[in-house]
Amino acid sequence: xxxxxxxxxxRPLFAVILAGGxxxxxxxxxxRRCPKQLLDIVNRRTMLQNTVDRVLPLIPAERIFVVTGAExxxxxxxxxxxxxxxxxxxxxxxxxxxxxxxLAAMALAKIEPEGIMISLHADHVIANPDRFRELLQxxxxxxxxxxxxxxxxxxxxxxxxxxYIERGRYIHRVSGVPxxxxxxxxxxxxxxxxxxxxxGGRHFWNSGLFVWRVDIxxxxxxxxxxxxxxxxxxxGQAWGTPEQDQVxxxxxxxxxxxxIDVGIMEKAADIAVVPADIGWSDxxxxxxxxDIMEANGEGNVVLGDTEHLSIETRGSLVYAPGRVVxxxxxxxxxxxxxxxxxxxxxxxxxxxVRKVIDKLQALGRHDLL
Amino acid sequence: xxxxxxxxxxRPLFAVILAGGxxxxxxxxxxRRCPKQLLDIVNRRTMLQNTVDRVLPLIPAERIFVVTGAExxxxxxxxxxxxxxxxxxxxxxxxxxxxxxxLAAMALAKIEPEGIMISLHADHVIANPDRFRELLQxxxxxxxxxxxxxxxxxxxxxxxxxxYIERGRYIHRVSGVPxxxxxxxxxxxxxxxxxxxxxGGRHFWNSGLFVWRVDIxxxxxxxxxxxxxxxxxxxGQAWGTPEQDQVxxxxxxxxxxxxIDVGIMEKAADIAVVPADIGWSDxxxxxxxxDIMEANGEGNVVLGDTEHLSIETRGSLVYAPGRVVxxxxxxxxxxxxxxxxxxxxxxxxxxxVRKVIDKLQALGRHDLL
Numbered sequence: 001x002x003x004x005x006x007x008x009x010x011r012p013l014f015a016v017i018l019a020g021g022x023x024x025x026x027x028x029x030x031x032r033r034c035p036k037q038l039l040d041i042v043n044r045r046t047m048l049q050n051t052v053d054r055v056l057p058l059i060p061a062e063r064i065f066v067v068t069g070a071e072x073x074x075x076x077x078x079x080x081x082x083x084x085x086x087x088x089x090x091x092x093x094x095x096x097x098x099x100x101x102x103l104a105a106m107a108l109a110k111i112e113p114e115g116i117m118i119s120l121h122a123d124h125v126i127a128n129p130d131r132f133r134e135l136l137q138x139x140x141x142x143x144x145x146x147x148x149x150x151x152x153x154x155x156x157x158x159x160x161x162x163x164y165i166e167r168g169r170y171i172h173r174v175s176g177v178p179x180x181x182x183x184x185x186x187x188x189x190x191x192x193x194x195x196x197x198x199x200g201g202r203h204f205w206n207s208g209l210f211v212w213r214v215d216i217x218x219x220x221x222x223x224x225x226x227x228x229x230x231x232x233x234x235x236g237q238a239w240g241t242p243e244q245d246q247v248x249x250x251x252x253x254x255x256x257x258x259x260i261d262v263g264i265m266e267k268a269a270d271i272a273v274v275p276a277d278i279g280w281s282d283x284x285x286x287x288x289x290x291d292i293m294e295a296n297g298e299g300n301v302v303l304g305d306t307e308h309l310s311i312e313t314r315g316s317l318v319y320a321p322g323r324v325v326x327x328x329x330x331x332x333x334x335x336x337x338x339x340x341x342x343x344x345x346x347x348x349x350x351x352x353v354r355k356v357i358d359k360l361q362a363l364g365r366h367d368l369l
Numbered sequence: 370x371x372x373x374x375x376x377x378x379x380r381p382l383f384a385v386i387l388a389g390g391x392x393x394x395x396x397x398x399x400x401r402r403c404p405k406q407l408l409d410i411v412n413r414r415t416m417l418q419n420t421v422d423r424v425l426p427l428i429p430a431e432r433i434f435v436v437t438g439a440e441x442x443x444x445x446x447x448x449x450x451x452x453x454x455x456x457x458x459x460x461x462x463x464x465x466x467x468x469x470x471x472l473a474a475m476a477l478a479k480i481e482p483e484g485i486m487i488s489l490h491a492d493h494v495i496a497n498p499d500r501f502r503e504l505l506q507x508x509x510x511x512x513x514x515x516x517x518x519x520x521x522x523x524x525x526x527x528x529x530x531x532x533y534i535e536r537g538r539y540i541h542r543v544s545g546v547p548x549x550x551x552x553x554x555x556x557x558x559x560x561x562x563x564x565x566x567x568x569g570g571r572h573f574w575n576s577g578l579f580v581w582r583v584d585i586x587x588x589x590x591x592x593x594x595x596x597x598x599x600x601x602x603x604x605g606q607a608w609g610t611p612e613q614d615q616v617x618x619x620x621x622x623x624x625x626x627x628x629i630d631v632g633i634m635e636k637a638a639d640i641a642v643v644p645a646d647i648g649w650s651d652x653x654x655x656x657x658x659x660d661i662m663e664a665n666g667e668g669n670v671v672l673g674d675t676e677h678l679s680i681e682t683r684g685s686l687v688y689a690p691g692r693v694v695x696x697x698x699x700x701x702x703x704x705x706x707x708x709x710x711x712x713x714x715x716x717x718x719x720x721x722v723r724k725v726i727d728k729l730q731a732l733g734r735h736d737l738l
Contacts (some may be wrong), residue, residue, distance in 0.1 A: 028695070311714075311724045320711060324737060326397070326725045328714035330702075337711055342689060344704060344713065345680075345697035355680045356695045368693060 012115045015055045016104040019048055019068040019122035024357050025284050028341035032369050037122035038075050048122045049079050054129045067100045092252040098263040099255050102221050102232040108214045116140045119210040125292050127279025138174040139211035139274045149211040152204025152273040153280045158194035163187055163206035165273055182271040207280055225263050231255050286334040287350035290317035381484045384424045385473040388417055388437040388491035393726050394654050397710035401738050406491035407444050417491045418448050423498045436469045461621040467632040468624050471590050471601040477583045485509045488579040494661050496648025507543040508580035508643045518580040520645040521573025527563035532556055532575035534642055551640040576649055593636045600624050655703040656719035659686035
């Protein structure tokens with residue numbers, strides 16, 4: 001098959017779920033040995049399971065792939081018994097998102113070189129999965145013609161912890177949704193700039209959700225990250241042979257750490273953005289989790305089987321599985337209670353969990369990391 | 370022996386420790402089955418043990434008595450192995466402080482009718498025990514001549530949760546300490562009035578610490594609570610006989626609930642007050658405990674073997690035995706973590722723990738009370 005614009009048969013969709021993050025931002029629940037994608041914080045399924053569940057109505061299990069670290073592979077297998085064993089790709093060590101995506105694209109190219117690859121993160125929350133799937137299909141249609149496509153999240157407040165995408169000229173409308181060219185990717189902005197972006201209506205949050213043809217992303221890697229491309233091709237030559245794991249380990253060791261954003265997206269010219277109103281969050285902190293989850297009548301988000309006795313408590317997040325938490329006259333507080341550690345902080349300071357992590361590191365308390 | 374002013378041999382001192390309170394104010398650590406006097410919150414000894422330790426340099430174990438409820442007697446025995454078994458008096462049910470004190474005075478009258486009885490509470494904290502013992506001796510000297518004596522705590526802030534004592538005319542000076550007549554006992558005042566008391570310098574907190582001769586307090590009971598006096602005498606007739614417990618139970622059942630303050634102190638004429646600067650607290654709430662305990666360099670009081678990881682935390686009390694508590698950017702917060710319940714509230718709202726108790730009662734959650 002050669003690239004064909006306007007062919008009638010829809011190209012098969014593949015999901016690639018990046019599940020390698022170490023995610024200490026939901027500490028103390030997330031730990032090095034069990035990062036947030038493997039945890040059931042949001043509901044009774046883990047975030048990885050939720051991510052698979054979210055695309056299953058669109059993509060069969062056989063075409064859902066997971067890329068994760070060696071230390072998490074066993075847990076990923078356990079949590080996803082319906083996925084073929086070979087669909088869980090193991091990166092020997094963390095090298096950023098570009099090598100991950102390259103590895104997956106290489107593996108998919110062996111199956112369906114012009115298939116559509118949807119690149120997802122295993123630790124994001126999407127409140128409106130129906131809309132999400134609709135937009136994935138719109139993005140897939142746009143990607144069919146050879147464009148790199150991203151879902152741009154319509155910002156609801158001036159978050160400074162996200163990167164932004166500026167939209168450029170209008171490309172076309174699919175099922176009523178306008179698709180734009182990307183004018184530029186912007187790193188995490190200062191507060192004033194973020195506020196302008198939200199008001200201006202031309203900027204989106206960079207979700208890290210990408211849709212592209214397998215051959216097109218491989219071409220982009222070849223163009224913008226030629227060394228990585230060669231390394232991926234070397235691995236590809238051994239793929240499916242008895243030498244696969246040995247070659248993967250050896251080549252991977254020499255791969256440089258680079259994100260798909262910095263390595264490709266900020267350089268490539270023909271990128272499209274699909275505006276997405278899907279209730280997305282990267283759950284980068286307990287506060288962002290509180291934002292995305294449904295609050296009760298008092299404005300509190302109570303997660304897990306926590307029994308919350310509230311006296312004049314407002315806008316707080318309480319997560320203490322199996323325990324009783326009584327709060328009196330507190331507001332906008334994060335309370336996270338785990339077997340060994342209790343965390344308390346205002347929502348506005350939830351990002352500073354990393355200061356606790358730093359402190360623990362300095363103290364050599366690896367048991368708590 | 371008849372009452373003798375100016376006799377040279379000092380009268381023997383007896384301590385009577387009232388340990389019957391159910392104390393839910395340090396909930397969730399204090400529970401019905403284990404009130405605060407039986408808990409080791411302040412240090413490795415329980416508050417009851419601390420109370421005994423505090424008077425032991427002055428009074429031998431044989432002359433230290435404890436009055437407690439039937440449900441706590443076994444724990445009291447266990448915690449105080451050096452006290453003779455007969456020194457733990459069991460009140461069949463809670464009837465307020467006057468019947469307790471009457472019962473103890475009757476028992477002491479069998480041993481030393483003109484001995485000095487020091488009436489203490491098992492659940493108070495005294496930061497300066499040396500000064501406390503000095504003042505007890507001064508109070509004992511004043512009590513020798515037949516006066517009812519109380520230690521009046523010099524107020525350090527306008528607490529509205531305490532009763533106050535107004536001092537009257539100067540009586541005498543003992544070891545440099547002026548002793549005054551009591552002009553009146555005042556119930557818990559409104560904030561403005563409490564503030565006036567603190568500024569005026571003529572008012573003390575009512576500590577509930579009393580010193581009197583055994584015969585004199587019995588005379589006072591006879592005068593102001595004649596029915597109670599007769600009931601106590603009935604019990605006294607059976608005291609030390611095989612019928613003791615049976616008579617105690619039967620008579621006690623008909624005793625009316627009355628506090629020593631309302632029943633005697635607010636009526637009696639000749640009461641003396643010894644100003645006491647002893648770092649006293651009745652530990653009526655987690656906030657008052659925080660006030661009395663030594664804070665660390667950040668102004669936080671960390672109790673029990675709690676490991677506190679503090680990031681910009683000030684003026685807070687953290688009690689979570691055996692656990693790690695990380696707090697970020699919180700101020701003046703109370704955090705109490707027990708096996709089954711976690712409590713979080715601002716210090717200023719620590720009194721509202723009773724609202725949680727009320728809620729639990731309404732919910733029928735007796736397991737948490």
